[in-house]
Amino acid sequence: MVHRIARVLEVFGTDERVVSVSEVARRADLHVATASRLIEQLVSVGWLQRDEDRKVRVGVRLWEVASRASPTLPLREAAMPFMEDLHAVVRHHTQLGVLEGEEVLFLERLSARDAVINLTRIAGRLPLHASSSGQVLLAHAPAELQERVLRGQRRSYTRHTMTDAKVLRARLADIRKEGYTICPGYIDERATGIAVPVRHGGDVIAALGVVVPNDSSARTVIPALRAAALGISRAVSH
Amino acid sequence: MVHRIARVLEVFGTDERVVSVSEVARRADLHVATASRLIEQLVSVGWLQRDEDRKVRVGVRLWEVASRASPTLPLREAAMPFMEDLHAVVRHHTQLGVLEGEEVLFLERLSARDAVINLTRIAGRLPLHASSSGQVLLAHAPAELQERVLRGQRRSYTRHTMTDAKVLRARLADIRKEGYTICPGYIDERATGIAVPVRHGGDVIAALGVVVPNDSSARTVIPALRAAALGISRAVSH
Numbered sequence: 001m002v003h004r005i006a007r008v009l010e011v012f013g014t015d016e017r018v019v020s021v022s023e024v025a026r027r028a029d030l031h032v033a034t035a036s037r038l039i040e041q042l043v044s045v046g047w048l049q050r051d052e053d054r055k056v057r058v059g060v061r062l063w064e065v066a067s068r069a070s071p072t073l074p075l076r077e078a079a080m081p082f083m084e085d086l087h088a089v090v091r092h093h094t095q096l097g098v099l100e101g102e103e104v105l106f107l108e109r110l111s112a113r114d115a116v117i118n119l120t121r122i123a124g125r126l127p128l129h130a131s132s133s134g135q136v137l138l139a140h141a142p143a144e145l146q147e148r149v150l151r152g153q154r155r156s157y158t159r160h161t162m163t164d165a166k167v168l169r170a171r172l173a174d175i176r177k178e179g180y181t182i183c184p185g186y187i188d189e190r191a192t193g194i195a196v197p198v199r200h201g202g203d204v205i206a207a208l209g210v211v212v213p214n215d216s217s218a219r220t221v222i223p224a225l226r227a228a229a230l231g232i233s234r235a236v237s238h
Numbered sequence: 239m240v241h242r243i244a245r246v247l248e249v250f251g252t253d254e255r256v257v258s259v260s261e262v263a264r265r266a267d268l269h270v271a272t273a274s275r276l277i278e279q280l281v282s283v284g285w286l287q288r289d290e291d292r293k294v295r296v297g298v299r300l301w302e303v304a305s306r307a308s309p310t311l312p313l314r315e316a317a318m319p320f321m322e323d324l325h326a327v328v329r330h331h332t333q334l335g336v337l338e339g340e341e342v343l344f345l346e347r348l349s350a351r352d353a354v355i356n357l358t359r360i361a362g363r364l365p366l367h368a369s370s371s372g373q374v375l376l377a378h379a380p381a382e383l384q385e386r387v388l389r390g391q392r393r394s395y396t397r398h399t400m401t402d403a404k405v406l407r408a409r410l411a412d413i414r415k416e417g418y419t420i421c422p423g424y425i426d427e428r429a430t431g432i433a434v435p436v437r438h439g440g441d442v443i444a445a446l447g448v449v450v451p452n453d454s455s456a457r458t459v460i461p462a463l464r465a466a467a468l469g470i471s472r473a474v475s476h
Contacts, residue, residue, distance in 0.1 A: 001239050002279035012307035041240035049309070058307040060338055066304035067361035069250035069296040071287070077360075081351055084322055100298055113319055122315075123305035 004030060008038050009047070009058070014121050018057045072098070072107045075206060078235040079198070083110055086210070086228040090221050093118045093211040096198075097133035099141060100125070102149065104134040104207065116191045118211040129154045129168055130161050132183040132193030133207035139175035140197060140204035146172065160185035180222055184214050192218040196226050199233045208232060242268060246276050247285070247296070252359050256295045310336070310345045313444060316473040317436070321348055324448070324466040328459050331356045331449040334436075335371035337379060338363070340387065342372040342445065354429045356449040367392045367406055368399050370421040370431030371445035377413035378435060378442035384410065398423035418460055422452050430456040434464050437471045446470060 007028040025035035042048040046061030079096050087094040087110040097104040103125040128134035154163040162168050175181045184192040195209035208229045212218050245266040263273035280286040284299030317334050325332040325348040335342040341363040366372035392401040413419050421431040433447035446467045450456050
């Protein structure tokens with residue numbers, strides 16, 4: 001039963017905010033009658049809301065329940081003052097990601113109104129090999145996860161995406177030595193991602209990243225990025 | 239069944255992040271065996287996580303599902319650039335709240351490290367009569383909600399909390415006329431809350447507020463607060 005409810009709620013995504021009952025049933029692989037009954041119950045506890053045309057969307061109540069006790073909130077609260085200062089300097093995107101399964105999950109993103117293109121979204125995911133935050137998390141991930149990513153399929157976003165296993169393996173070693181990664185044009189030719197680790201004790205618990213225009217000045221933000229990550233690491237450690 | 243799952247997840251709050259199975263059962267008013275079985279299923283879909291001592295907490299996966307399609311995300315994303323600028327000027331707390339039931343629910347809060355005391359939390363709630371954001375939302379709420387709050391019990395936090403129905407009714411009229419409210423010492427004697435409405439078309443959809451020290455300079459932030467709210471209103475309207 002919990003699995004069915006999870007399948008219903010997982011239909012809703014960044015691009016599918018408002019979905020009809022029949023579409024929920026189709027995507028969750030449930031009979032329309034079953035989906036309809038579950039949706040009715042989810043509406044009654046406020047986890048879903050009815051929208052125009054009887055379509056449904058995620059309710060504010062679900063966000064509240066999930067957020068107030070979320071394990072991500074203390075990290076995010078510790079990080080925000082440093083992210084704001086960094087963002088004031090960078091004036092493009094500043095973001096915080098954690099390892100979730102075999103992807104990076106973004107907990108927070110600060111963006112300027114005229115910033116460079118960025119595929120990252122709050123509560124959105126990107127593959128580990130292609131994104132700068134992902135590479136930092138992968139470099140410090142358990143060996144078996146690294147091997148699984150190095151052996152698996154690696155999606156190519158542009159001709160610059162780092163899909164070659166040997167090149168990626170060398171990059172992961174560089175990240176552990178140098179403490180940062182820079183990914184010009186890996187996801188969009190116009191943008192460069194740069195990321196550094198955030199630590200708690202000895203463990204890497206998150207990646208702090210920026211997305212800036214893909215030009216020769218991108219590297220200049222690295223010192224500010226590293227300083228912000230050190231500040232967050234200190235804030236979460238006490 | 240959905241109601242039971244909702245009762246289990248609603249046990250977890252800002253102050254009860256990690257809870258034992260027997261405590262979940264007690265607070266959700268379920269048999270331990272029932273709670274235990276539901277928790278096991280919730281862990282299997284990643285909505286709960288096991289912690290030290292087999293206690294449980296909300297899982298990152300639930301936050302992800304609830305956040306990525308949350309109806310609050312577009313408003314929050316439109317508001318953030320203006321909130322950051324306002325926060326850079328105010329250097330205390332800047333927060334965004336919406337009406338949920340008979341309370342204000344806070345979607346976002348930006349705080350400086352040495353800011354004045356503030357009871358507001360992200361995904362936390364406050365009563366409408368006592369908080370500045372709540373008063374703004376109440377002033378523009380349906381008449382029946384206003385009457386219910388004016389007739390009901392109104393909690394007193396300090397000797398300054400606006401609990402008197404006649405005084406509160408006059409304040410709501412003032413807010414509609416003046417476009418802001420100022421609440422010195424209503425929730426904590428050391429702090430002053432000030433809030434203004436955020437509109438979408440003609441409707442008030444949120445309140446933008448600051449919490450600053452309770453002194454004679456508090457009022458000086460009102461023009462910056464109003465300008466930020468106008469900016470957010472413009473950003474959400476297109």
